[in-house]
Amino acid sequence: MDKTIKAPVSSTAFTDLVGVDHPIALAPMAGAVESDLAAAVGNAGGYPIMPFSWSSRDTIEAELTSLRSKTDAPFAVNLCLDMPQEARLELCLSHRPNAVHFFWGDAAPFVKQVHTNGALVIQTVSTAIDAKHAVDAGVDILVAQGWEAGGHVRGMVATLPLIPAVVDMAGSVPVLAAGGISDGRGLAAALCLGASGVVMGTRFLATPESAAHSEYIAQLIAAQHSDTLHETDLYNVGWSNAAHRVLRNAVANRWLAEGRPSNNTRHRSGETVAMRGSAPIKAYQSTTPHHSMTGEIEALSMWAGQSVGLVNSVERAGTIIDSIMEHARAALQMR
CATH class of the missing domain: 3.20.20.70 (Aldolase class I)
Incomplete structure (x- = not known):
């Protein structure tokens, strides 16, 4: 060179x-x-x-x-x-x-x-x-x-x-x-x-x-540039009023379709969707899908930038x- x-x-x-x-x-x-x-x-x-x-x-x-x-x-x-x-x-x-x-x-x-x-x-x-x-x-x-x-x-x-x-x-x-x-x-x-x-x-x-969960990685590889969302009140449990970009999933799509309902009224609010050891991971919680987690990984906050299509x-x-x-x-x- x-x-x-x-x-x-x-x-x-x-x-x-x-x-x-x-x-x-x-x-x-x-x-x-x-x-x-x-x-x-x-x-x-x-x-x-x-x-x-x-x-x-x-x-x-x-x-x-x-x-x-x-x-x-x-x-x-x-x-x-x-x-x-x-x-x-x-x-x-x-x-x-x-x-x-x-x-x-x-x-x-x-x-x-x-x-x-x-x-x-x-x-x-x-x-x-x-x-x-x-x-x-x-x-x-x-x-x-x-x-x-x-x-x-x-x-x-x-x-x-x-x-x-x-x-x-x-x-x-x-x-x-x-x-x-x-x-x-x-x-x-x-x-x-x-x-x-x-x-x-x-x-x-x-x-x-990477310490990311294998299902999270698979979702990243399958995603296109247009498959991310930039929101403030989606994955806000544990860190509120903080804008974030994530992959679309069923949880996010339903929340959008229902008009971005508040934490108290949205679908599955307060439910445990995954576990990390003995620690429960709630729906809409701001947390990266770690390889040690079990449960509905696809429902978690799968952070991704717009370059994910690459x-x-x-x-x-x-x-x-x-x-x-x-x-x-x-x-x-x-x-």
């Missing part, structure tokens, strides 16, 4: 800052990203972000210890700021992550603490105004999340117009593109828009290292990263 083509893809402001080979970060998908998937991405030259927003102290300790045993690659930890996270932040920092990624809130109050502990600060933003506030606060890396993204989505601007707007506001701060990106063409497009890399979630669900097979995380890099280089060579 011509090195003049390879270099702009493999080395960016983001990869240089965090110390990884490839400008591909693993989205912090709670319930799907555990140490196996994070290590696989890290060992393949990507950048794993571990989700701990709802995790217990024991889980955080166990997962980070496990990750360290499987890879020496740099990694970040993710915390959602829609709830108090001071204790989890302190614990995570004690494990010396490369960075802390904040989502659904303002990272500014935590920047000094994270920097003092030798880590970088990453924040997800959904507008250029949010980007300016984050940069002014000393955030080191921005994730610009377009509304095509799967799972919980803060903004309403699509990825294509959002990325250059955030890049222009960010100045020298690296920007990662998130939302609707599942292959090398998406990475190439993000780089052309000024991003320093991408954050990908949906594509990495369909891997043997996910057609189960492949190892390292194979996916190699393919993304190869196709991104080919796409950029055509310019």
Whole structure:
């Protein structure tokens, strides 16, 4: 491969800052990203972000210890700021992550603490105004999340117009593109828009290292681009007033057909539809279908971005990263 083509893809402001080979970060998908998937991405030259927003102290300790045993690659930890996270932040920092990624809130109050502990600060933003506030606060890396993204989505601007707007506001701060990106063409497009890399979630669900349930993965592979919904009050049990993108299923289709009824009146409200060990999973609960769950997996919140139509097979995380890099280089060579 011509090195003049390879270099702009493999080395960016983001990869240089965090110390990884490839400008591909693993989205912090709670319930799907555990140490196996994070290590696989890290060992393949990507950048794993571990989700701990709802995790217990024991889980955080166990997962980070496990990750360290499987890879020496740099990694970040993710915390959602829609709830108090001071204790989890302190614990995570004690494990010396490369960075802390904040989502659904303002990272500014935590920047000094994270920097003092030798880590970088990453924040997800959904507008250029949010980007300016984050940069002014000393955030080191921005994730610009377009509304095509799967799972919980803060903004309403699509990825294509959002990325250059955030890049222009960010100045020298690296920007990662998130939302609707599942292959090398998406990475190439993000780089052309000024991003320093991408954050990908949906594509990495369909891997043997993922902790996602096999039925969930099968539904992802069968889905088309138009098979997702962006709603606020659908899977809102456990996390209310938080917009999200999921695959359509029978539960969602009936809820839509009945005019989006409230939590108290909608079909199957309060019913247990699945179990994770001895813990019941209720209808409309905001939770990822984990491989340990039993019951009506299809009725659960199967998070997926609009790029789901590009996910057609189960492949190892390292194979996916190699393919993304190869196709991104080919796409950029055509310019």
